[in-house]
Amino acid sequence: MRLGVIADDFTGATDIASFLVQNGMSTVQLNGVPSGDESFSTDAILVSLKSRSCPTEQAVSDSLAALRWLQQQGCERFYFKYCSTFDSTAQGNIGPVTDALLDALGEQQTIISPALPVNGRTVYQGYLFVMDTLLSESGMRHHPVTPMTDSNLMRLMERQARGKAGLIASAVIDQGPEAVQARLAALKADAVRYVVLDTLHEQHLLTQGAALKEMKLVTGGSGLAIGLARQLASGSRDRQQAEAAGAPQGGRAVVISGSCSTMTNRQVAAYRQQAAAKVVEVEACLADAQSYALQLCDWVEQNADGELAPLLFATSDAQQLQRIQQQYGAARSSEAVEYCFAAVARELQARGFQRFIVAGGETSGVVAQTLGVSAFHIGPVISPGVPWVRDTDQPLSLALKSGNFGDENFFARAQTEFPQ
Ligand SMILES: Nc1ncnc2c1ncn2[C@@H]1O[C@H](COP(=O)(O)OP(=O)(O)OP(=O)(O)O)[C@@H](O)[C@H]1O
Ligand SMILES: O=C(O)[C@@H](O)C(=O)CO
Numbered sequence: 303m304r305l306g307v308i309a310d311d312f313t314g315a316t317d318i319a320s321f322l323v324q325n326g327m328s329t330v331q332l333n334g335v336p337s338g339d340e341s342f343s344t345d346a347i348l349v350s351l352k353s354r355s356c357p358t359e360q361a362v363s364d365s366l367a368a369l370r371w372l373q374q375q376g377c378e379r380f381y382f383k384y385c386s387t388f389d390s391t392a393q394g395n396i397g398p399v400t401d402a403l404l405d406a407l408g409e410q411q412t413i414i415s416p417a418l419p420v421n422g423r424t425v426y427q428g429y430l431f432v433m434d435t436l437l438s439e440s441g442m443r444h445h446p447v448t449p450m451t452d453s454n455l456m457r458l459m460e461r462q463a464r465g466k467a468g469l470i471a472s473a474v475i476d477q478g479p480e481a482v483q484a485r486l487a488a489l490k491a492d493a494v495r496y497v498v499l500d501t502l503h504e505q506h507l508l509t510q511g512a513a514l515k516e517m518k519l520v521t522g523g524s525g526l527a528i529g530l531a532r533q534l535a536s537g538s539r540d541r542q543q544a545e546a547a548g549a550p551q552g553g554r555a556v557v558i559s560g561s562c563s564t565m566t567n568r569q570v571a572a573y574r575q576q577a578a579a580k581v582v583e584v585e586a587c588l589a590d591a592q593s594y595a596l597q598l599c600d601w602v603e604q605n606a607d608g609e610l611a612p613l614l615f616a617t618s619d620a621q622q623l624q625r626i627q628q629q630y631g632a633a634r635s636s637e638a639v640e641y642c643f644a645a646v647a648r649e650l651q652a653r654g655f656q657r658f659i660v661a662g663g664e665t666s667g668v669v670a671q672t673l674g675v676s677a678f679h680i681g682p683v684i685s686p687g688v689p690w691v692r693d694t695d696q697p698l699s700l701a702l703k704s705g706n707f708g709d710e711n712f713f714a715r716a717q718t719e720f721p722q
Contacts, residue, residue, distance in 0.1 A: 303515075303534050306372030307348040308365050308403075309383040310395065311663035312670055313704040315350030317687035318383045318524035319680045322346045323545070325528050326535030331678045331691070333670060335364070335371045345536050347375055352667040353395055354384070355447045361395035362402045369406055379518065379534065380407065385663070386416050386423040386523035387437060387706065388430055388458060389448040397463030400496065400521055407518050411490050414455055414467070415510060415522035417501030420686045421707060423523065428469045428498045429453045432706070441564030441706070444620040446627065446636050447664065455498040465495030472500035475509050482513035504528065524687055548681025550690045550699035552722040553656025555611035556602050557713050560643055560665030562616075562623050563705030569661065570617045573713040577610035584616065584626050587638035595645035602650060610714055611659065614646065640664060644672040651698075659701040659716050666702035673698060684716045685709060 305327065309315035315331055322329045327345035335349055349368040353361035369380065382396075382403055390396040404412055417425045422433040430453050432440035437453040452458055456467035468489045474481050482499075489497055499510055504525075511529020514520050520530065557577075559570055573579065580601055586594040598614055605612035616639045618626065626635050647658065647669045658673070660666045675698065681690035684701055685708040692699050701716045709715075 303379055304375070304377045305346040305379045305381060305530070305534055306369070306375065306377030307346060307381045307383055308368045308372070309348060309350045310354040310361070310399070311352060311385070312350050312667040313663040313702045314383055314385055314524070315348055316678070316680070316689055316691055316702050317704055317707070318381070318527045319348050320683050320687060320689035321524045321527040322531045323541065323680045324683065325531035326541070327531045329680055331680065333676050335367050336676070341375060345534065347372060347377060352664070352671070353399065354389060354663065356395070358395050358398050361399050365399045366402055366406055369403055381527070381530070382519065382521040383524065384416065384521065385704070386418040386421065386525065387432060387440070387442050387450060388416050388455065389442070389445065389450065390458065390462065391448055391450070392461040394448065394462050396521070397459055397461070401464050403519050404495070409518050411486065411495055411497065412519045412521050413497045413499050413514060413517065414459060415499045415501060415520070415526045416455070417507070418523045418525035418687065419501065419503050419507070420525075423525070425455065425498065425501045427471060427500065428456050430455055441620070444623065446562055446623055446632060459496045459498070463496060466493055467496040467498060468492070468494035469498045470500065472502055472506065475500055475506045479509055479512035482509060486513070501525065508532065545680070545682045548679035548690055548692045550657055550681065550720050550722055551692065551697060553697065554606045554654060555657035555659065555717065556606070556650055556655055557611050557613040557659045558643055558646065558665065558669060559613065559615040559617045559661040560639055561662030561705035562618050565706045565708065566617050566661045567619055568710050569708060569712050570613065570615050572710045573613055576714055577613055578605035578608060579613040579615065582614050582616040582639065582642060584630060584635050584639060587642040588630060588635070591638060591642040592645055595642050595649060598646050599649045599653065603653060610717055611657070613713065616643075617661070636664070640668045644668045647672045656697050657699045659703070659713060661703045662705050670700060670702065675700070682720065684720065685712055690716070690720060
């Protein structure tokens, strides 16, 4: 059974791709809907979009285009991948995209399962937790683009989508796949369109996978992929061989950090102690991003011969970010930073850089798009949900880190533990 995945951002896409591969499904990841007539024979085909925080109409039309293309590729099951921290406010795109996909598939019900317990994202009584904290009390409440101030997934869904939301609590999931299926059917009879699934640990994801293997459309983070892949995998491939195709190759490296998450702040602080690092000033990005980018690239080149790659970071803590956003506007400042990073990536590629370690989903999307990446091999995992990936056409290796993923030493480990 071929699985088609539509991911709403770039790091989210590599995140789920790594779990699919680790759990037995051969996977190709494509940047956007391909325009040519190529076809792929992998167990899973993943289209990564930049639809998390774009205007809703565009998110819906891009997602529907991806769905149609995946159907043409013979996919029969579909997975809408969004963030394990449900990055989506009342005006967000998860609800409208879910509704559009359900309508296009002629389905009345789907599930909402953002949990990824290995990275501390769990769901209890429909409330999303980050480690030991409610989502709305975690660093996500200060997110520059999608501040999360509610943790109740039923409420979040009902605010942005068209139908009723319900819950399957952990006590039911503990009873196994048949109990989950029976509850889904009961909720469907009650016209519940979005069913939030409690998830406390990996066994719950395995149960969900078994319960949902016939469901046409599922939605969630990357955790559910563990359970679903084990049901849908064809068993036709050698994981180690596949990972070797995505292992990082040589060439000069740079670390680019545009995430302001709590974890990225810690990672940047740790890496600055070990490697050359330079802050990217929002004022300079706003003034003349193009020439500022060239200056930054000169600095990167001057510092590229150390043991560890140089770091450019716009990463700020919550207070700095608030000051910047008040002064320049949230959208304007984040766009200026993204524009500058795009110019930096383009220039460094032209100067022969071949390994890019990037923090932040939006930032990764911009960088990968600028570098002209159209398809990846998924390589070895640096931290849960963050694999090295290698472009299928050009000598280019990328580690695209979701904002909150990885341990404190992530940037250094991505280099030292994966020598070329
Ligand atoms: N100093 C800053 N001032 C204003 N905006 C910034 C600053 N630094 C980064 N940004 C913007 O914040 C946004 C961060 O989003 P991004 O998706 O890259 O990281 P993230 O949300 O932490 O990661 P993820 O989506 O993987 O959880 C980007 O648009 C980036 O340009
Ligand atoms: O699910 C997650 O947390 C990540 O894959 C992600 O989408 C962050 O951008």
